[in-house]
Amino acid sequence: MGTLDQEFAKEFKAMMYDRKSISGFYNIYDISIPTIPSLLTNLGKGEVCMVKDLKEPFFEKLNDTEVQLVTTPTLMERQLLSNGSFYIDKNGDYKYKQVYLHNGFVAVHSSKSIGLRRKVIVNGKEKEHKVTDGFRYIDYFELRGERRYIYTLPKENVYKLNLCALIITLNKHSSFYQGCKVALQNGNYLYIYVIPYKKGRDTRGYRVIGTKSYPDFSKEVKVLLDYWMEIGVIFDLNMTALENHVNGETNLGIMDLVGTLGFDDYEKTKHSLGYEPPIESN
Numbered sequence: 016m017g018t019l020d021q022e023f024a025k026e027f028k029a030m031m032y033d034r035k036s037i038s039g040f041y042n043i044y045d046i047s048i049p050t051i052p053s054l055l056t057n058l059g060k061g062e063v064c065m066v067k068d069l070k071e072p073f074f075e076k077l078n079d080t081e082v083q084l085v086t087t088p089t090l091m092e093r094q095l096l097s098n099g100s101f102y103i104d105k106n107g108d109y110k111y112k113q114v115y116l117h118n119g120f121v122a123v124h125s126s127k128s129i130g131l132r133r134k135v136i137v138n139g140k141e142k143e144h145k146v147t148d149g150f151r152y153i154d155y156f157e158l159r160g161e162r163r164y165i166y167t168l169p170k171e172n173v174y175k176l177n178l179c180a181l182i183i184t185l186n187k188h189s190s191f192y193q194g195c196k197v198a199l200q201n202g203n204y205l206y207i208y209v210i211p212y213k214k215g216r217d218t219r220g221y222r223v224i225g226t227k228s229y230p231d232f233s234k235e236v237k238v239l240l241d242y243w244m245e246i247g248v249i250f251d252l253n254m255t256a257l258e259n260h261v262n263g264e265t266n267l268g269i270m271d272l273v274g275t276l277g278f279d280d281y282e283k284t285k286h287s288l289g290y291e292p293p294i295e296s297n
Contacts, residue, residue: 018259018261019258020257020258020259020261021261023257023267024257024261024262024264024267027198027255027267028267030202031198031202031204032202033202034200034201034202035201035202035203036202037202038201038202038203041201041203043183043184043185043205043221043222044222046183046205046243046248047242047246047248048224048239048242049238049239049242051224051225051235051238051239053227053234053235054181054224054225054226054227054235055081055178055225055226055227056224056225056226057126057158057159057161058083058226059083059086059124059158059163060086061083061084061085061086061123061124062083062084062175062176062214063081063082063083063175063176063178063214063226063228064081064082064083064084064123064173064174064175064176064288065079065080065081065082065173065174065176065228065283065284066078066079066080066082066123066168066172066173066174067079067172067173067174067287068172069168069169069172071146071147071150072135072144073129073130073131073132073144073146074129074131074146074150074166074168076127076129076130077125077127077129077166077168080125080127081125081176081228082123082124082125082166082168082173083123083124083125083163084121084122084123084173085121085122085123085124085165089113090113090114090115090116090122090153090165091111091112091113091114091154092111092112092114092153092154093109093110093111093154094109094110094111094112114151114153114167116167117148117149117167119149119169119170119171119289120149120150120167120168120169120170121167121168121169121170121173121288122153122165122166122167123165123166123167123168123173124156124158124163124164124165124166125163125164125166126161126162126163126164127164128162128164129152129164129166131146131152132144149167149169150166150167150168151166151167152164152165152166153165153166153167169289170287170288170289171287171288171289171290172287172289173287173288173289174284174285174286174287174288175284175285175286175288176228176283176284177211177228177281177282177283177284177285178211178212178226178227178228179192179209179210179211179212179226179227179228179229179230179232179281180209180210180211180212180223180224180225180226181207181208181209181223181224181225181226181232181235181236181239182207182208182209182210182218182221182222182223182224183205183206183207183208183221183222183224184205184206184208184220184221184222185203185204185205185206185220186206186220186221187206188206188208188210188221189275190210190211190275190276191208191209191210191272191274191275191276192209192210192211192230192231192232192274192276192277192278192281193208193209193230193231193232193233193236193272193274194206194207194208194209194271194272194274195207195236195269195270195271195272196269196270196272197240197243197249197268197269197270198249198250198255198267198268198269199248199249200247200248200249200250206272207236207239208221208272209230209232209274211276212226224239228283229281229283230276230278230281231278240252240269249268249269250267250268251268252266252268252269254268255267255268255269256268
């Protein structure tokens with residue numbers, strides 16, 4: 016007869032087998048996911064970038080914030096009336112005009128409003144504020160319920176971000192920063208990984224929970240696991256813990272996986288969009 020831990024592990028695995036035979040296949044998109052404010056989930060089509068070292072008044076508020084590149088080939092803005100409202104024609108449609116980018120500038124959209132004003136107070140007196148050529152606030156739009164503001168910024172101040180993604184999947188991954196395998200109450204096992212995020216990569220086989228610009232997702236994973244325990248997706252991990260190792264396991268409800276990528280391998284940004292590699296001389 017084995018130890019209490021060995022007997023518990025044997026009974027737990029038998030229970031998992033029985034539950035899986037009843038529940039069968041399940042869709043990872045059916046699993047409820049909590050809101051995790053630290054993760055970027057409202058991803059559009061454009062690359063995510065970081066803004067650095069802007070000196071332009073108002074626009075400098077975008078420094079050290081994440082923005083996304085505008086992917087539409089033609090920039091359009093809604094025309095305004097003298098009272099600041101949008102011009103609407105007799106058919107109830109907005110009237111647009113095309114906006115042209117200055118050389119060396121790029122269009123981005125951000126969740127941050129910079130509060131750009133036409134007039135400012137200088138030394139107690141109202142003065143008209145003139146924006147430096149190339150800088151521009153264009154318009155705003157809604158992206159999945161969030162207002163996004165479109166700006167044009169110098170390419171030299173916009174840096175492409177290398178993002179990491181928190182994903183769930185039924186399959187093992189070979190390249191990841193952090194990972195764990197959890198037992199679901201329906202008898203199946205699920206993998207949670209932190210992987211390098213690539214825009215446009217085929218995500219069939221896994222579900223992206225969210226992204227951020229650093230590979231340590233320990234806090235986010237804890238939020239996810241606590242939520243799943245609360246609603247009964249996974250077992251209470253305090254109840255599935257073992258006093259001693261059984262076949263290398265210390266907790267039947269979760270197994271930590273050693274990452275194949277180190278945090279030292281991660282580089283947040285490298286070059287700005289305006290970077291031009293030096294021409295090598297023969």
